[in-house]
Amino acid sequence: MAAKVVTWQDWSDYFEAWKREIGMVGEHVGDYRFEARFDDVHPEIEFGDFRGARKWETVLEIPDQRIRDACEYLIAVQGDTEFASVEQQRALYDTAPSDYDFQALARVNREEMRHGYQMAYLLVHHFGESGRREAQKLLERRAFKRSRLLGSFNEDVDNWIDFLVFTQFIDRDGKFQLKMLSRSAFAPLARSMPPMLREESFHLGTGNDGIKRIVRAGKVPIGLLQKYFNKWLSTAYDLFGVDHSGSAQWAYVYGLKGRYDEGENPAPADRSQLNEHARELFVAEARQLIESANRLIPEGQPKLTIPDIRFNRRIGGYAGQPWSVDGRLLPPEEHARHLVLVLPQRADIELANAFMKDPAWIASKKALDAVGG
Numbered sequence: 001m002a003a004k005v006v007t008w009q010d011w012s013d014y015f016e017a018w019k020r021e022i023g024m025v026g027e028h029v030g031d032y033r034f035e036a037r038f039d040d041v042h043p044e045i046e047f048g049d050f051r052g053a054r055k056w057e058t059v060l061e062i063p064d065q066r067i068r069d070a071c072e073y074l075i076a077v078q079g080d081t082e083f084a085s086v087e088q089q090r091a092l093y094d095t096a097p098s099d100y101d102f103q104a105l106a107r108v109n110r111e112e113m114r115h116g117y118q119m120a121y122l123l124v125h126h127f128g129e130s131g132r133r134e135a136q137k138l139l140e141r142r143a144f145k146r147s148r149l150l151g152s153f154n155e156d157v158d159n160w161i162d163f164l165v166f167t168q169f170i171d172r173d174g175k176f177q178l179k180m181l182s183r184s185a186f187a188p189l190a191r192s193m194p195p196m197l198r199e200e201s202f203h204l205g206t207g208n209d210g211i212k213r214i215v216r217a218g219k220v221p222i223g224l225l226q227k228y229f230n231k232w233l234s235t236a237y238d239l240f241g242v243d244h245s246g247s248a249q250w251a252y253v254y255g256l257k258g259r260y261d262e263g264e265n266p267a268p269a270d271r272s273q274l275n276e277h278a279r280e281l282f283v284a285e286a287r288q289l290i291e292s293a294n295r296l297i298p299e300g301q302p303k304l305t306i307p308d309i310r311f312n313r314r315i316g317g318y319a320g321q322p323w324s325v326d327g328r329l330l331p332p333e334e335h336a337r338h339l340v341l342v343l344p345q346r347a348d349i350e351l352a353n354a355f356m357k358d359p360a361w362i363a364s365k366k367a368l369d370a371v372g373g
Contacts, residue, residue, distance in 0.1 A: 008124050011135050015117065018083070018139045022090045024109060032110045036121040039194035045185040047262055047269070048255035055187040059126050062186065067254045070247070071186050072127050074256060076134040077149055078177065079119030080141065082112045084153035085170070087143035092163055095356040100365050101160070104206050108167065111199040118192050126188060151314055152235040159352045160210075160362070161220065165228040168207030169286060173239045175200050176260050176282055183262055185255030208289060209368055215296045215304075216363040220355055222302045227344045228352075229304060230325055233286065234312035240279040242316040248274040283309065312339070 015034075019025055045053050050063075062068045086109045096102035120138055123131035141147040146154040152170050157163055178200060182193035214220050241248055249271045251257040259269055260278050270277065287306050294303045308327035310318040322335030325342045344352070355361040 008121075011120060011124055011132070011139075014136065014139050015120075019113070022087055024086060024090065024113065028093065028106050029110060030106075032114075034114055034117045036118050036192070037114075037195040038188070038191035041187065041190040041194070042183070043187075045255045046183045047258050048185070048253050050185055050255045053185075055185050055190065057187050059128070064254075066250075067256070068127075070251055070254060071184075071189065071256050072123065072131060072134060074181065074251065075119050075122050075127075075189060076138070078181070079116045079123070079135075079138045080149045081153050081174065082116035082119065083138055084141070084143040084148040084150075085109075085112050085166075086116075088153065088155070088157040088166070089163055092157070092160060095160060095353075097160060097356070097359060097362050098364065104202075105163070108203050108206060111203070115196050115199070118196065122188055122192065151238050152232070155231070155235060158349050159356055161214065161225065161228050161352045161355075162232075164207050164210030164214065165225075165232045166207070167203050168211055168289065169229075169232045169236045170239070171200060171203040171207060172285065173236045173282060175204060176240075176278055180257050180260055180262075180278065183258045189256075209365060210362070211289075211293050212296055213363040213365065213368050214361075215293050216368060217361060218298075219358065219361045220352075222297065222304060224344075224348060224351060226302075226304055227342060227348055229290075230307045230311070230342050231344055233307050235314075236282070236286075237279060237309055238313060238315045240282065241275040243276055244272050245275045279309070307342075312343070 019029070041055075043055060045051050045055055056062050059068055059071075062071065089105065089109060092105055093102060096105060116138060120135040123135040123138075125131075127134070141149070143153050144156075148154050152173075157166055175197065178193050178197050182190055182197065184190040184193075211225075214225060215222075248257070252259075252269060252271055252274055259265060259274065260281050283306065290304050290306055297303055305326075307325045308323060310321065310323035310327065311325045313319050313321065313323075322330045322332050322338075324330050324335070324338050330338055
């Protein structure tokens with residue numbers, strides 16, 4: 001790849017090369033049109049120290065270089081996650097349980113690629129040379145080389161259980177992040193969010209329905225499915241950032257990233273607890289979804305649970321601490337054994353992969369819809 005991206009056409013050429021490298025060509029993409037899409041948003045800044053002023057239409061209107069840099073970083077991180085998820089899921093097409101699932105995966109991947117395309121468009125068209133460099137990096141890092149910016153997006157997605165739990169919980173974090181950016185003081189970023197959120201809703205539905213389809217079929221042991229919940233939910237907790245985050249506070253002060261419930265919550269924001277607040281809302285939503293799936297499990301059988309917020313954390317105050325999945329502080333040696341028991345191991349992955357050979361491992365979408373799942 002060239003040392004410097006100098007035009008949008010250059011970036012678009014690299015985008016096409018990236019698609020070919022990871023196999024997102026032909027039937028996976030079809031005639032899908034990659035383009036930047038925008039919707040109208042509230043014209044005034046809605047929170048933070050600039051509340052009531054007009055939103056900034058260009059980088060030149062942003063009143064401080066620090067705000068400009070923070071905005072560029074938020075856009076780059078969001079774009080990085082979009083391209084990473086496609087790289088993680090690129091090998092699942094051959095084991096799709098049905099044509100519906102093949103097309104659902106293809107749609108999810110196309111839309112995630114478009115979301116990355118949208119963020120690159122903002123970087124190239126608004127942020128000058130530094131934005132062009134960041135847009136290029138979006139296509140240089142690789143999830144399968146563990147070089148993406150956030151931990152969840154360097155994890156392997158080995159099979160369809162992985163994929164469906166990923167779309168249920170990691171894409172749900174994505175919904176939270178997009179909604180928090182939807183009121184951004186930088187108008188082009190705020191206008192990018194409504195189309196992305198509409199598309200993201202399909203991804204969440206794919207994951208939520210998929211988990212219910214797994215449970216309804218009754219082939220996959222709940223204990224195995226639980227291990228994938230433990231894997232992805234613990235990484236999702238990290239995606240909300242560190243506790244008492246200074247960068248989250250400044251993003252709020254600057255008006256760049258609001259609370260998830262900004263439009264519905266009349267209480268003043270606790271600026272020292274912004275990441276914690278979003279994570280708590282995420283956990284509450286995840287718990288409701290798990291309870292809904294549990295209603296499909298017959299009486300007397302194990303139920304799915306949500307792992308403790310301190311379990312398997314890699315950033316923040318709980319990073320590296322030996323908390324169990326059910327909230328017990330363990331001795332280090334016992335914790336190491338515990339991780340082997342509650343996270344997918346090679347034998348679990350092989351078992352999950354083996355299920356992919358049996359079409360009955362997951363109920364059809366029609367069967368789920370027929371019972372109001």
